[in-house]
Amino acid sequence: MKKYLHILKSSKLFAGIDENEIEDVLFCLSAAKRSYGKGEYIFRAGECISAVALLLEGNVHIQREDYWGNLSILNKVSSGEVFGEAYAVSDSSAILNNVVAVENSTVLFLEVNHIFNDCKFHAVLTQNFFSLLAEKNRILAQKLGHMSQRTTREKLLSYLSEQSLKAESPSFDIPFNRQQLADFLAVDRSAMSNELCKMRDDGLLCFNRNHFILK
Amino acid sequence: MKKYLHILKSSKLFAGIDENEIEDVLFCLSAAKRSYGKGEYIFRAGECISAVALLLEGNVHIQREDYWGNLSILNKVSSGEVFGEAYAVSDSSAILNNVVAVENSTVLFLEVNHIFNDCKFHAVLTQNFFSLLAEKNRILAQKLGHMSQRTTREKLLSYLSEQSLKAESPSFDIPFNRQQLADFLAVDRSAMSNELCKMRDDGLLCFNRNHFILK
DNA sequence: AGAAATCTGTTGTATTTACAACAAAAAGGA
DNA sequence: TCCTTTTTGTTGTAAATACAACAGATTTCT
Numbered sequence: 001m002k003k004y005l006h007i008l009k010s011s012k013l014f015a016g017i018d019e020n021e022i023e024d025v026l027f028c029l030s031a032a033k034r035s036y037g038k039g040e041y042i043f044r045a046g047e048c049i050s051a052v053a054l055l056l057e058g059n060v061h062i063q064r065e066d067y068w069g070n071l072s073i074l075n076k077v078s079s080g081e082v083f084g085e086a087y088a089v090s091d092s093s094a095i096l097n098n099v100v101a102v103e104n105s106t107v108l109f110l111e112v113n114h115i116f117n118d119c120k121f122h123a124v125l126t127q128n129f130f131s132l133l134a135e136k137n138r139i140l141a142q143k144l145g146h147m148s149q150r151t152t153r154e155k156l157l158s159y160l161s162e163q164s165l166k167a168e169s170p171s172f173d174i175p176f177n178r179q180q181l182a183d184f185l186a187v188d189r190s191a192m193s194n195e196l197c198k199m200r201d202d203g204l205l206c207f208n209r210n211h212f213i214l215k
Numbered sequence: 216m217k218k219y220l221h222i223l224k225s226s227k228l229f230a231g232i233d234e235n236e237i238e239d240v241l242f243c244l245s246a247a248k249r250s251y252g253k254g255e256y257i258f259r260a261g262e263c264i265s266a267v268a269l270l271l272e273g274n275v276h277i278q279r280e281d282y283w284g285n286l287s288i289l290n291k292v293s294s295g296e297v298f299g300e301a302y303a304v305s306d307s308s309a310i311l312n313n314v315v316a317v318e319n320s321t322v323l324f325l326e327v328n329h330i331f332n333d334c335k336f337h338a339v340l341t342q343n344f345f346s347l348l349a350e351k352n353r354i355l356a357q358k359l360g361h362m363s364q365r366t367t368r369e370k371l372l373s374y375l376s377e378q379s380l381k382a383e384s385p386s387f388d389i390p391f392n393r394q395q396l397a398d399f400l401a402v403d404r405s406a407m408s409n410e411l412c413k414m415r416d417d418g419l420l421c422f423n424r425n426h427f428i429l430k
Numbered sequence: 431a432g433a434a435a436t437c438t439g440t441t442g443t444a445t446t447t448a449c450a451a452c453a454a455a456a457a458g459g460a
Numbered sequence: 461t462c463c464t465t466t467t468t469g470t471t472g473t474a475a476a477t478a479c480a481a482c483a484g485a486t487t488t489c490t
Contacts (some may be wrong), residue, residue, distance in 0.1 A: 064360065072363035074356065086352035089345050096356055116342065126341060127331065130304055133348040137301035140355035141289065141311055145279065147362040148287035148401040150448080151476070178438060186363040188478050193439055195477095209438085209486090365478080366446070393468060403448050408469055410447095424456090424468085 001026070001033070004056045004108070011054060011080045012132055013110075016124045028119045029110040036101040043084060043099040051109040052088045055079050058105025059175075063183070064097045073184040075139070076175050082132055088112045147186060152195045155185045160205065160212055170214040177210060216241070216248070219271045219323070226269060226295045227347055228325075231339045243334045244325040251316040258299060258314040266324040267303045270294050273320025274390075278398070279312045288399040290354070291390050297347055303327045362401060367410045370400045375420065375427055385429040392425060 001023075008014050008022050017025060033056070036042055042060060043049060055077050062074040062083060074097050077083045087095050089112060115125040146158040159181075163172050174181065182189035200206055205214050216238075223229050223237050232240060248271070251257055257275060258264065270292050277289040277298060289312050292298045302310050304327060330340040361373040374396075378387050389396065397404035415421055420429050 064363070070365070072360075074359055074363075086349040086356070089349045090342070092349060093353065096353070096360060116338075123331075127305070130345070130348070133345070133352060134301040134304045134307060137348060137352055137355065138308065138311070140352065140359065141301070144289055144355065144359060144362065145287075145311060147359065148279070148289075150285065150401060177436095179436095186365060190439080190441095190479080191477050194441090197439070392466095405449080405469080405471095406447050409471090412469070 004106075007056050007080050008054075008108075011082070012135070013052075013054060013082055013125070013128050015128050015131075017121060021121070025121050025125070026108075026110075028117065028121065029112075029114050032109045033106065034109065035106045036104070038101055038103050040101050041098055042101060042105075042107060043095050043097075045095055045098050047095050048092075049084055049088050049095065050111060050113065052082055052085045052112045053099075054082050054108040054110060056106040056108050059102045060105055060107075061100050061102050061180075062097050063100060071183045072186055073176075073180060075143070076180075076184075078175070085112065085129070085133055085136065152185075152187050152192055153199060155187065156192070156195065156199065157204070159185060160214060163212070164214050172212060174210050174212060219321075222271050222295050223269075223323075226297070227350070228267075228269060228297055228340070228343050230343050230346075232336060236336070240336050240340070241323075241325075243332065243336065244327075244329050247324045248321065249324065250321045251319070253316055253318050255316050256313055257316060257320075257322055258310050258312075260310055260313050262310050263307075264299055264303050264310065265326060265328065267297055267300045267327045268314075269297050269323045269325060271321040271323050274317045275314055275320055275322075276317050276395075277312045277314050286398045287401055288391075288395060290358070291399075293390070300327065300344070300348060300351065367400075367402050367407055368414060370402065371407070371410065371414065372419070374400060375429060378427070379429050387427060389425050389427060 005019065005022065008026075009019055014022060014025065030051075032051075036058075042053065045064065057079055059079070060077045060083065062077065064072045064074065066072075075083075077099075083099060084095070086092065112129070115122065115129060142162060146155050146162070149155040149158050160174075163174055164170055166172075176184055178193055179189050182192045185192070196207065203215060205212055207213065220234060220237065223241075224234055229237060229240065245266075247266075251273075257268065260279065272294055274294070275292045275298070277292065279287045279289065281287075290298075292314075298314060299310070301307065327344070330337065330344060357377060361370050361377070364370040364373050375389075378389055379385055381387075391399055393408055394404050397407045400407070411422065418430055420427055422428070
């Protein structure tokens, strides 16, 4: 577990908690670690969960597959980030999406309802968890902003602008390849690829693989 | 304020709090009431807020308007429901969407960060607020599910199925007229209207105004 | 290095959607 | 009630997107 201390220390859930106290918190939250191979499912739609997941290592996608093999990617989770939080609290309903490891990943499960216990870290954990839920909320609202755009070009610009803003630079990498980006924005890959090139011809941006520069 | 006690009592934020204690809680949260006329803005994109809003009366839309007059409705809020919660907690960023009264409305503003104060209701308010944030989260994820559908027909079916499930009946009312539903699903109204009629012809459903029956 | 697999861009066609304009129906106000 | 406004459905055309198929480039694996 020591191996992952730096991840935990810098995760938003453990903000303000001293490094040598983290072990205590993990115990208090009945932490359990598990590893997943590439392509393995961590959660499946329909499940009910009582633990939030903190990604220690790897990358996972929150996604949905329909009968016809269409894939929609709701969100990408990188190491240090938390997922499942909205479905783990108290009386919640079943998960809506599958959660899949897109590469070998290690996950730490934390019994979220234990943070209401009267332990030493109660107050700070509660605050952190609040911020986490609120932030996830804002991320989802932002994604809805992209998805509400009517054309592929507008969706791309909306998404890329956000990424640029997040990177605080017109030059940045995105965490998706073309197929994943298309599944994330709910458009056809080849049509999207085509549109990207048109945007480049129009002088809006340039790109190479997953590196983009907005003009 | 007495006039609205039944709304407060049944709102999720005040769940588990006794009717005669509500006044105390309101005081603790520095409650402030304000009324808005139809079409008036309650919040504007870009603002930073420290109070959550609880709708006492009326209806509001969380929406965005772009340069060309296109409108996107993110969500509808009915009386008793809370909005702005993701942007009011501690260190949050600016609001992304406008919040507009679609009819005459009365709003109660509550200083959300006061629930961390050590008052008598601290624990239950915290729990309630957690559930609220988690639920809003799930609602947004569900809407993303609708918006990820590739065709207008699929979007409609996804949305209407959810409404039917929520009503626990194949027969139900939706809270939008055609234009609003189109703005909610980010499609063209006339094309959507057309698609609805085709779906009726295909025997998938029938409808009259905002009443629908799924087959 | 060489082979296999994956990723990206390109093109043409079919389908879907947006847009605009209008008519009918319903709701609201005087 | 009549008039006005709003809402909904309808149609045709233009534009955008999905779909399929393929070629070149890049990465991965042995």
